[in-house]
Every structure is written in C-alpha cells, then in structure tokens.
Amino acid sequence: MNIEKTKVHFTDNYLINPTNPISVNLIGAGGTGSKVLTALIEMNHSLITLGHSGLSVRLWDDDSITEANLGRQRFAECEKGLYKSVALINRVNRWSGTNWKAETIKFEKDSLDRFPENASASIFISCVDSVKARFEIADILQRLSYSRTYSNRPRYWMDFGNSQHTGQVILSTIGTINQPNSDKYETVANLPFVTEEFTELLRQSEITDDTPSCSLAEALEKQDLYINSTLAQMGCSLLWGLFRNGLTQYRGFFLNLQDFKSQPILVN
Template sequence: MNDSLIALGHAGLMVRLWDDDIVTTANLGRQRFAECETGLYKSVALINRANRWSGTNWKAETVRFQKDVTGRPPEHYEACIYLSCVDTVQARFAIAEILTLMCDRSSYFNTPKYWMDYGNSQYSGQVILSTIGNIRQPNSKKYDVVAKLPFVTEEFGDLLRQSEETDDTPSCSLAEALERQDLYINSSLAQMGSSLLWSLFRNGLTAYKGFFLNLKDFRSQPIPVA
C-alpha cells in the first residue's frame, strides 16, 4: 500500500508498531514468522523486515500501547490513523480510553482521526472503522455524509463483554494455536481490512465502516455507514 500510494503521488505512510510480545514456535506457521526470528520482539521482527524490503524508516516499540504513570498517553503516541488487533476486551476499552484522551488534548496536524479495530475468534472475525471524535465533512448533494462513526466499544460494547474469554494463556505449539484461531482467519481479515483502508486513501470516501467475516462457510457481511 505504501509503495502504491507513493507511485500515485502520495507522500506515503509512516508506521509505528506497538507490541511487547515475543515470537515463539507457536507463531511460526500461523503468523508467518521465520524460525530465525524466534525470541525477537514481534514488533522488531516485522518492522525490520518491512524496512529492509522497501527502504522505509518505520518504528518498532517493544512496550504495550498504554497510558504512562501519570495516566496520560505519551506525546509520541499521536498519529492520524490507528489499527488495533488485541486479544482481550479489556485491551479494546483501554485503547478507546487512550484515543479519547488524545483527541481531547490534540491541536496539531496529526490529530487522531480514525481507529480501525480487528478482532477474531477461531473461524470468524470483524473489522470496525471508527472516527476519533467528529470529523468535519464536505457538503455533498450526492452523499449523506457522516461526521462521527462510533467506537467498537460503544456500538458493540455489550456484545464484547458477553463474548469475553478469560483464558489468555499463550499457546505452546502451532497445533494448540490452531485450535484457537484457524490458519487463515488473521490473514483474511488483514487483507479485507487493508482494502477498506486503501479505499479511504484512494477514493477519499467509503460507504462501509467495516464487515463481519465467517471463513467456515465463506460468508462476509459489510457494515454500511448509516
């Protein structure tokens, strides 16, 4: 996507990846890490790979995306678009709280604007696009524009709490990991979510704010902007 945007005259993307997790043998097949990356931070392994491949200068953070000791998000958390894929409901609510705080205090060019959250179970998942606060929209006679898309924690908060799983024990093997998440659910969500993000850059608008996906029976259901 970065290379394609540059080819179209866009400045390209600056990416910062937050993850304090370590690559284990359980990650080698399903998450496409190499054996030589075992023991590295996932964020470092992925960012180094991307930088070597395309000559970018993207950044890896080996800590969690969380508030500092004062209860505020540090300054260098600020960006225009946030993508999250976390394991627990509590983590989603924590991210929502941080983004709300950042929106309230920000007055710079990189004011937080969008949050795209990815979530999945063994065979199904969803991607939900939200705005961080209200985003002023152009006047349009052709489209009914929407200034605010609710957070996933606002629109589906009750469902998230009901579906919360308390077992967050790491998988010890690839076979055990596949019992929790099937082989292609992560990559399928990533590709479809990237397509939604691409349409925002390429077309400057979207009629959909996400989708639900079920790989077991190959069904996808778009979520229209209402």
Template sequence: MNTEITKNQENKIKVHFTDNTLINPTNPVTVNLIGAGGTGSQVLIALARMNHALTELNHAGLSVRLWDDDVITEANLGRQFFAECELGLSKSVALINRANRFFGTNWKAETQKFEKNDLGKFKSNMKSEIYISCVDSVKSRFDIAEILNELKIDKGYYRNQCKYWIDFGNSQFTGQVLLSTIGNIKQPNSEKYEPVENLPFITEEFGELLKNSEVEDNTPSCSLAEALEKQDLFINSTLAQMGSSLLWNLFRNGLTENRGFFLNLKSFQSQPIKL
C-alpha cells in the same frame, strides 16, 4: 415541499468522506499499529504495500509505528510471519526490521504495550492520525478506547491529529473489522450523498456484546497445533487483507459506504457493515 425534501434525504446513500488531510498530506500519514500477532503481522505487510502504492501515486505515504511487548515463540511459526531463526526476538522489532529492509521504509518498533506511562500521561509517540488495533482481549479494546477518547478531547491544532480507529477482532473461524472516527470529521456538502461525520467506537456500539462475550483464553499456546484450536490458519490473513482494503479505499476513493464487515470463514460469508 418538506415531504419532498425528506424523501430526497431518505433516498440518499450514507457515506463518510475521508478527512482531506489524509488525501493530500504534506507529510506521511502517521499510523499506530497495535499488536504484532496473527493479524497485526499481516496488516503490517499490507500497510507496506499500501505505502509503496501511495507514493507511486504521488502521495506522501505512511509512517508506521508498531506496538507489541511479546516475543516470538514456536507456536507463532507458520500462522504468523516469523521464521525459526527469529525465535526469542521481539515481534515488533523483527517485523519492522524486515519491512524496512524489504520496502526501504524507516518505520519504528515499540517493544511495549500501547498504554499510558506510570503517571497516567501520554507518550509523545502515541499520537498519530490513524490507529489500527489487532489485539486479542476485550480489556485491551476498552483500554485503547479510553486513551483515544482522551486524545480526542486534546486535539488542538498540531500535526498528527487523531482521525480514525480501525479495530480487527476474531475468534477461531469468525471475525470483524470496524472503522471509527476519533471525534467528528468535517464533511463536505453533497447533493448526491448523505455525509456522516461520526462513526462510533466498537466499544460504544458493541460494548455490551463485547463484555458479554465468552471468556477469552489468553494462555500462550505451546505449539502451532494448539494455536490452531484457537484461531484457524487463514482467519487472520483474510481479515487483514479485507480490512486493509477498507483503509485503502479511504485513500483511493476518498469516501466509503461501509464502515467494516463481519466475516465467517467456515461458511465463506462476509456481511458489510453499512453506515
């Protein structure tokens, strides 16, 4: 009898069921989008499209806050969603203003890094239900993980309880997107599936790989040609579309068998990351 139960469990597909407060929210689901560069600028547009689709489906939609302390330069034109008339403007302000005008949203821009204040305290606007990081350094990922680990402990019973972290990362031709839970997400009982309540952070699961990765060149590019030596023209937009589809499926289907993917744009290969 025990052998049969074990076999049945082994045959079940592992899935993660979306937290119910995201499926049927009373208020718009809060999102902190960290980084407004090559990937972040594309993800913001995807979130705006997603918000419109959700509201058309009688969902409360999304409320996004975009974090970036950088300004628009010549090297950003073409590869990122910026125009020549926006040179010198804050990336986050330019993008949020454009999204709000086009989609009629009331999203917010932060012209600063996503980090604790000088006293080591959290800003009230740092708390959200979903965190999406589109950063270009290993240190930034570990800093975000540290903040989310502390927020995880301080969950309480307030609105905007942190639930998920989606991290986007890439090199010139390759990249990955990984979905993590911030703490455990209570799962329903299922006869068909094996629910998974905890999806580890990228810094926990691939921490050593991140630390041992090649030294990153964060020197600002002076031209688009120089920028393309670091990141291919379409790697960011491809990652943004596929990664945003992962989030969309959490809302639309209420569950996922995959927690992300690895992408190689040079060989046109994509490998899902199963639970």
C-alpha cells in the same frame, strides 16, 4: 417525491492531500497485526506511486516470538526470542527502504495515567485479543482527540477482532470529521467507537484463554489458519478505499470464514 440519499463518510481531507507521510500506530504484531503490516507495505508503495506522501508506521507489541508463532504468523525459526515488533519492522525497513519504528511496550497508560511516548498518530489500527486492551485504547484515543496539533491529530481507529472462525473489522472516527456539502449523498461526520457500539459483541467474541500457546497445533484451536490473513486483507481494503476513493459507504464488516460469509456494515 423524496428519495433517500445514500449515507457515506468522506475521508478527512488531510489524509488525501498530506504534506508529510500519514502517521499510523499499528497496535499488535501477532496473527492479524503481522499480516496488516504486510498490507500497509503494499499500501504505502502504491500511495507513493500515485503521488501521495505515503505512510509512516509505528508498530506496538511487547511480546517475543515463540515456537507457537512460527507458520501462522510472519516469523522465522531464526527470530525466536526477538521482540515481534522489532523483527517485523527491521525486515520491513530492509525490504522496502522505509524508516518505520518498533515499540517493545504495550500501547497503554502507565501507573501514573500517562500516555506512552509517541502515542499520537492520524490513524490507529488495533489487532489485539482482549476486551480490556480495546477499552484502554478507546480511553487513550478519546483523550488524544483533544490534541491541538493538525498533521498528527487522531482521525481514525480501525479495530480488528476475531475468534476461531469468525471476526469483524470496525472503522471509527476519533471525534468528528468535517464533511463537504453534497447534493448526492447524506454525509456522516462521526462513526462511533467499537467499544461504544459493539460492547456486547466484544465480550462474546473475546478469547478468554489468554495462556500462551506452546505449539502451532494448540494455537490453531484458538484461531484457524486463515482467519487472520482474510481479515487483514479485507480490512486494509476498506482503509485503501478511504485513500483511493475519498469516501466510503461502509464502516466495516462481519466475517464467518467457516461458512464463507461476510456481512458489510453500512455507514449510518
């Protein structure tokens, strides 16, 4: 009798046993990105405590802090006018003693089709609110996947996206990840990009009004108060499992916070 094996993805071995901190590009420092950064601080401390090399994060965002960002995002009144990425990274480094970096430009190609400096990393986490930005990231990652470097080779892309009450987190591999032989599991080496598998979903969930909000009340009409933080915690739990367990049966989830429902996405 043939018994169907559970499909899993085994974490790239370099992430489990690195010689240096794992490089992470966090793209977007708004409602979701600012809270993902907080989760990465916790993850970094926990990994180091467990004997791991930890994380080295670079935060990308060209936006400045406005009145509408206060309260829902990780910003204070005295930080208005500062770049979001700079304010957050300065605070993180002072608090945790890290040497993480801030970029005050968008993660995109320039007019000559060149990548931004410091674009390469092992893990990419996108917290952006437009379909265009996601496809731009996907194109850069596809081209970076041909990099011949080992320690900084692009390996994973985790995309966070949401509307007012719903959202999703999708984990993708950048190329294929070598998998061990397993008698117990059916291993999956490639997890497709969110832009390949969920193109229609992205277009439906896009926040079409990208006009900056003038107040917190106006911002909450676009994204409810706790959708960002809930996605950040659940998504970073998936990333933590890659490090802690060395494999995953899941590659993301859909969330409806209004109905308190979540639906996992299995590796397939």
